[in-house]
Amino acid sequence: MSSPYDKALAEIDAAHALDPKKTSIDGKDVPYELHYAQKMTEYLKSRAPEASEPLRLAIRAQHFRRWEVPRSSYPMTRIGYHAWRTFLKKRQAERVEKICRECGYPAEVSERVAALIRKEDLKEDEETQALEDVACLVFLDDQFEQFEKEHDEDKIIKILQKTWGKMTEQGHELALKIPMSGRPQELVQKALAG
Structure with missing residues (x-):
């Protein structure tokens, strides 16, 4: 019989699979949010290999x-932008908390997943900070190259500096291992030198 974790993960991924936006991975079209969720999970394995089930679910459901x-x-x-992000965090947390309860988690575990998705107690809560590190790493690895093509240099450098400021030392170490070249690499170097 499936565990609450397996059931909740399957529900979350089934929702991600409905994303109409596609990205090409190894020549195959994949729903973007499913790709994003899988990337979040991969980075969590590097950032916090012993992560709790609530953190693993919150990471997977970050863009639910x-x-x-x-x-x-x-x-x-x-x-x-901030109003949109605030609304999304609340909406995503409520929906995933409901999934967790329906999959057999007790209220306190379901509520913990929701609190992590809302990024409560950032900087004080190690798990919330791990989630923030992972989100920043996925941005740098998976979204930054496209993002930098759409914005002017000053804005990009400010956003990179802000992103860097949200991360822990462990997050910084992982970020510096992300392979980059050309303009993205130049912009990161400028942001970190500034």
Whole structure:
């Protein structure tokens, strides 16, 4: 019989598989959010190999059904961006908490998964900080190359510096191992020198 963890993970991944946006991985189209979730899990293995089940589920569900609330549904301002992110965290946490309960987790475990998704007590809570490190690592590894093509250099450097500031020393060590070349590498070096 499947464990609550296996059931919850299957439910989360089934939702990710519905993402209409695709990315090409080894010549095969994969739903983007499923790819993102798998990448989060891979980085968690490096960052916190002994991670608890709640953290492993929160990592996997970080962008749960995110495509249903596009960034464009909020004003394209800094305030709009923060409002969108706040709404998403709350929505994703509620939905995944419900899945955890339905899959057999007790309330306190389900609530812990939701708290991690909301990134509660960042900087004080080691697991929340591990999640933040992993999200930053996936951004640098998987999204930064595209992101840097869409924004001017000053904005990119500020975002890189802000990203770096959110991470722990362990996160920094892992980030410096991400293979980069060309302009992305130059921008990272400028941001870290600044």
